[in-house]
Amino acid sequence: MTTNDRYSIFSILRQAWRGNTGWKPVWRDVAPKPAYDVVIVGGGGHGLATAYYLASQYGRRRIAVVEKGWIGSGNVGRNTTIIRSNYLLPGNVPFYELSMKLWEGLEQDINYNAMVSQRGVLNLYHSDAQRDAYARRGNAMRLHGVDAELLDAAKVRRLVPFLDFENARFPIRGGLLQRRGGTVRHDAVAWGYARAADRLGVDIIQNCEVIGIRVDGGRAMGLDTSRGYIGARQIGVSVAGSSSRVAAMAGLRLPIESHVLQAFVSEAVKPFVGGVVTFGAGHFYISQSDKGGLVFGGDIDGYNSYAQRGNLPVMEDVCEGGMALMPRLGRVRMLRQWGGLVDMSMDGSPIIDRTPVEGLYLNAGWCYGGFKATPAAGLCFAHLLSCDEPHDVARGYRLDRFATGHAIDEKGMGPYPNLH
Amino acid sequence: MRINCPCCGERSLDEFVYYGDADLRRPDPQDEEAGAKFIAYVYERTNPSGFHRELWYHGLGCRTWIVAERDTRTHEIYATCRAVDGGAPEGAAADRERS
Numbered sequence: 001m002t003t004n005d006r007y008s009i010f011s012i013l014r015q016a017w018r019g020n021t022g023w024k025p026v027w028r029d030v031a032p033k034p035a036y037d038v039v040i041v042g043g044g045g046h047g048l049a050t051a052y053y054l055a056s057q058y059g060r061r062r063i064a065v066v067e068k069g070w071i072g073s074g075n076v077g078r079n080t081t082i083i084r085s086n087y088l089l090p091g092n093v094p095f096y097e098l099s100m101k102l103w104e105g106l107e108q109d110i111n112y113n114a115m116v117s118q119r120g121v122l123n124l125y126h127s128d129a130q131r132d133a134y135a136r137r138g139n140a141m142r143l144h145g146v147d148a149e150l151l152d153a154a155k156v157r158r159l160v161p162f163l164d165f166e167n168a169r170f171p172i173r174g175g176l177l178q179r180r181g182g183t184v185r186h187d188a189v190a191w192g193y194a195r196a197a198d199r200l201g202v203d204i205i206q207n208c209e210v211i212g213i214r215v216d217g218g219r220a221m222g223l224d225t226s227r228g229y230i231g232a233r234q235i236g237v238s239v240a241g242s243s244s245r246v247a248a249m250a251g252l253r254l255p256i257e258s259h260v261l262q263a264f265v266s267e268a269v270k271p272f273v274g275g276v277v278t279f280g281a282g283h284f285y286i287s288q289s290d291k292g293g294l295v296f297g298g299d300i301d302g303y304n305s306y307a308q309r310g311n312l313p314v315m316e317d318v319c320e321g322g323m324a325l326m327p328r329l330g331r332v333r334m335l336r337q338w339g340g341l342v343d344m345s346m347d348g349s350p351i352i353d354r355t356p357v358e359g360l361y362l363n364a365g366w367c368y369g370g371f372k373a374t375p376a377a378g379l380c381f382a383h384l385l386s387c388d389e390p391h392d393v394a395r396g397y398r399l400d401r402f403a404t405g406h407a408i409d410e411k412g413m414g415p416y417p418n419l420h
Numbered sequence: 421m422r423i424n425c426p427c428c429g430e431r432s433l434d435e436f437v438y439y440g441d442a443d444l445r446r447p448d449p450q451d452e453e454a455g456a457k458f459i460a461y462v463y464e465r466t467n468p469s470g471f472h473r474e475l476w477y478h479g480l481g482c483r484t485w486i487v488a489e490r491d492t493r494t495h496e497i498y499a500t501c502r503a504v505d506g507g508a509p510e511g512a513a514a515d516r517e518r519s
């Protein structure tokens with residue numbers, strides 16, 4: 001055991017004393033072995049969390065995570081870091097609430113500071129109809145034991161006085177607040193899970209792209225990768241926006257389209273946005289990072305894309321939403337902007353399930369909202385891989401739910417992925 | 421990304437509405453396997469990385485339905501034509517394959 005094995009105030013002081021020369025790499029750099037019991041494809045938040053829970057909760061060994069680039073290069077390092085469990089439908093609420101509970105204990109569990117910050121998520125409403133819809137959502141949440149508070153305009157004003165309350169078209173009438181919602185430092189989630197999994201013997205293999213899935217007699221045997229063949233008794237695919245591509249390697253066609261979602265960060269300003277605020281009359285949401293940058297975003301671009309970059313009309317739309325909500329935004333300069341590949345499913349809800357190919361499992365369809373799901377998705381996928389049946393809170397996330405008529409459509413948009 | 425409308429010429433993306441894969445064909449309801457075929461038609465997508473034939477509607481323009489051939493990796497549009505003309509000319513796809 002080296003001093004690096006556990007992070008604490010003492011390890012920081014000890015390193016400081018030595019001029020920070022003693023830190024070691026946080027996970028091992030390993031070459032692929034010929035075969036594993038379980039290979040997880042995709043070193044995003046979900047893949048790494050799955051590997052960690054496989055080893056820590058289900059006692060599995062001989063596990064690898066293969067990642068085509070470097071871990072954290074996908075959506076786990078590109079999202080706007082919001083966590084919440086303010087869902088409406090029974091198929092979703094228990095799952096996201098389990099995720100919230102796992103976030104609440106995550107840092108102690110993996111011994112890594114992920115800066116989990118429960119600063120509150122406030123969804124604004126602008127009309128009576130919208131208030132009623134939020135009251136219903138809040139009630140559904142409370143029936144499931146999730147915290148929710150319906151605020152009137154005066155209470156919202158006390159929380160976020162800088163909004164344009166008397167906007168002629170979209171006056172702010174109140175909001176639905178989940179105080180336990182908030183933000184988490186996204187790349188620390190990838191690094192923290194990677195480190196914790198590595199310490200339990202999981203091989204994290206970077207720069208290793210899966211280019212083929214070998215199937216024999218309806219059974220998955222292993223993976224062809226850019227670093228050679230890797231045999232696997234079980235394969236868990238967790239590749240977000242690349243889900244259709246990887247599934248196609250085993251001859252599967254998924255109920256998914258890949259789209260691009262953009263995010264924006266302004267120059268750093270003094271702290272003034274305390275929590276996460278979402279505009280109810282257009283698609284815009286905002287929070288402020290601990291460095292002071294305003295982090296905001298809106299709709300997906302809305303056309304199939306694997307480009308990891310978006311177009312100007314959505315930037316314009318996001319900024320218009322921002323100006324309607326918070327006119328003072330017009331005074332700050334935009335610093336950075338990027339896009340990520342999101343796996344939009346046909347009902348806006350995810351899939352954690354077996355596939356028709358034996359030994360091949362799928363975690364996909366996370367749309368623009370899978371970061372908050374990272375701990376629960378990892379736990380439920382690990383459960384599925386180990387018990388061969390869905391975790392209790394993920395029973396609705398079946399691959400065949402469209403055929404059986406059990407779609408989970410939070411927004412009620414029907415099978416149009418770009419509208420969810 | 422700007423789209424070349426066969427009627428209006430090159431126009432900004434925000435004049436168009438996206439409808440997705442242009443190669444889906446509504447199954448015959450009389451087909452013996454109509455049930456399974458309709459599920460695939462409504463819910464499953466090829467979702468390719470690369471060449472994609474897709475439907476766009478010029479809603480804030482001439483209201484023509486358009487088929488565009490586009491690369492989903494680069495957003496480059498190779499060809500467009502009116503959807504009533506049966507999709508983009510096959511020559512465009514063939515040219516792209518050769519290039």
Ligand SMILES: Cc1cc2nc3c(=O)[nH]c(=O)nc-3n(C[C@H](O)[C@H](O)[C@H](O)COP(=O)(O)OP(=O)(O)OC[C@H]3O[C@@H](n4cnc5c(N)ncnc54)[C@H](O)[C@@H]3O)c2cc1C
Nearest residue numbers: 042044045046068074075076079080082210340370371372
């Ligand atoms: C701009 C933006 C903002 C977002 N904001 C939020 C938010 O505020 N809150 C929220 O809850 N969610 C948000 N999301 C969604 C969330 O980020 C994703 O749903 C989630 O991160 C997906 O899971 P992941 O972390 O495992 O994905 P990823 O990090 O994308 O992991 C998938 C990995 O698979 C790898 N891969 C792909 N193909 C292969 C292959 N052939 N072989 C090997 N590896 C492969 C990729 O390189 C990638 O690293 C946002 C997404 C974007 C793009």
Ligand SMILES: [Zn+2]
Nearest residue numbers: 425428478482
């Ligand atoms: Zn036109």
